[in-house]
Amino acid sequence: LMCEQSLSTYSFSPLQYNRYQCYGAEECVLQMGGVLCPTPGCGAGLLPEPEVRKIVCEPSNGMGCGHPPFIK
Numbered sequence: 001l002m003c004e005q006s007l008s009t010y011s012f013s014p015l016q017y018n019r020y021q022c023y024g025a026e027e028c029v030l031q032m033g034g035v036l037c038p039t040p041g042c043g044a045g046l047l048p049e050p051e052v053r054k055i056v057c058e059p060s061n062g063m064g065c066g067h068p069p070f071i072k
């Protein structure tokens with residue numbers, strides 16, 4: 001899969017990549033069951049844990065916009 005190949009090019013762990021580093025890899029996010037932040041101009045790839053219903057674009061990592069939690 002191209003998705004896996006792109007992941008391997010980053011030094012981040014796959015989990016960190018999934019959550020925080022999917023800018024410009026929207027298709028990869030969607031393939032993994034993630035969603036894109038609905039905030040205009042943000043578009044961060046968000047990949048919640050399978051059991052998590054509310055998705056947060058966390059600003060704590062320095063990349064999220066702080067969009068209020070939303071349901072996938």
Ligand SMILES: [Zn+2]
Pocket residue numbers: 037038039042043044057064065066067
């Ligand atoms: Zn966002």
